[in-house]
Amino acid sequence: MSSDSAGAPPENFLSETELQKLAQMRFPRRRAEWLLGRWTAKRLLAAVEGRDPRAWQVENEADGQPYVQADGERLPGCLSISHRSGQAVCAWTSAPGVALGIDLERIEPRSPAFVRDYFTAAEQVLIAGAARERDAVLVWSAKEAMLKALGRGLRLDTRAVEVLRIANHEEVAGWRGLTVHCPARSELDWWAGWRLAGNFLVTLAVCGQDLDPSTLQVQELRA
Ligand SMILES: CC(C)(COP(=O)(O)OP(=O)(O)OC[C@H]1O[C@@H](n2cnc3c(N)ncnc32)[C@H](O)[C@@H]1OP(=O)(O)O)[C@@H](O)C(=O)NCCC(=O)NCCS
Numbered sequence: 001m002s003s004d005s006a007g008a009p010p011e012n013f014l015s016e017t018e019l020q021k022l023a024q025m026r027f028p029r030r031r032a033e034w035l036l037g038r039w040t041a042k043r044l045l046a047a048v049e050g051r052d053p054r055a056w057q058v059e060n061e062a063d064g065q066p067y068v069q070a071d072g073e074r075l076p077g078c079l080s081i082s083h084r085s086g087q088a089v090c091a092w093t094s095a096p097g098v099a100l101g102i103d104l105e106r107i108e109p110r111s112p113a114f115v116r117d118y119f120t121a122a123e124q125v126l127i128a129g130a131a132r133e134r135d136a137v138l139v140w141s142a143k144e145a146m147l148k149a150l151g152r153g154l155r156l157d158t159r160a161v162e163v164l165r166i167a168n169h170e171e172v173a174g175w176r177g178l179t180v181h182c183p184a185r186s187e188l189d190w191w192a193g194w195r196l197a198g199n200f201l202v203t204l205a206v207c208g209q210d211l212d213p214s215t216l217q218v219q220e221l222r223a
Contacts, residue, residue: 040089078093099208114136165179172214176195180192
């Protein structure tokens with residue numbers, strides 16, 4: 001895992017098609033976050049796969065899921081991106097049959113109505129302790145990471161995935177553990193973890209067979 005403060009990203013790392021996409025984005029905040037997400041993803045790809053960042057194209061499926069192309073060919077693997085408030089995180093794995101999702105959230109209060117609407121009954125009990133404000137954000141973030149790993153995002157009901165346990169100490173390579181499951185996809189094994197980054201939380205959810213979290217590649221950047 002690497003973490004970095006990189007300043008505003010340059011635009012010259014973008015491929016031709018990415019430059020065209022950027023030119024169509026009208027809202028400055030969306031432009032800045034998209035650009036930082038691409039920059040973070042390409043820094044990670046360049047670090048683990050080699051090559052000039054302009055050789056990669058980070059595209060999105062129709063449903064929003066990101067993927068990587070090089071020389072017109074899709075790079076086998078799974079990429080996930082999250083960006084918020086001048087920060088971005090991304091994760092990549094080239095392990096066959098493994099999917100992942102990463103999410104970045106600011107720690108801030110969530111209303112009781114939000115928790116009631118989006119969390120399962122077990123999650124509502126799980127977050128009722130002393131760290132309630134943090135844990136509500138943590139459970140939400142883990143759910144988003146899982147929904148990204150499933151490739152569907154918020155098109156799926158947020159209660160289709162569930163956080164069962166939150167560990168408060170480090171378990172694997174800087175990540176504190178989360179026990180999660182998706183009852184409708186019982187064939188999937190899951191590994192999930194979280195960590196604090198200042199006033200933000202990062203969660204990572206990985207699903208597939210024979211998961212080995214130590215092989216995951218994660219990059220965090222702040223603009
Ligand atoms: C994916 C989603 C959960 C991300 O939520 P978010 O907290 O707003 O944003 P994040 O910064 O954490 O993540 C954004 C990234 O998620 C990724 N993403 C989008 N849809 C995805 C999907 N179906 N599967 C996996 N990843 C996805 C993209 O890489 C996106 O960044 P990019 O557009 O710059 O490439 C959410 O945007 C979503 O589900 N969107 C699709 C459904 C939708 O638009 N619903 C309307 C709102 S209810």
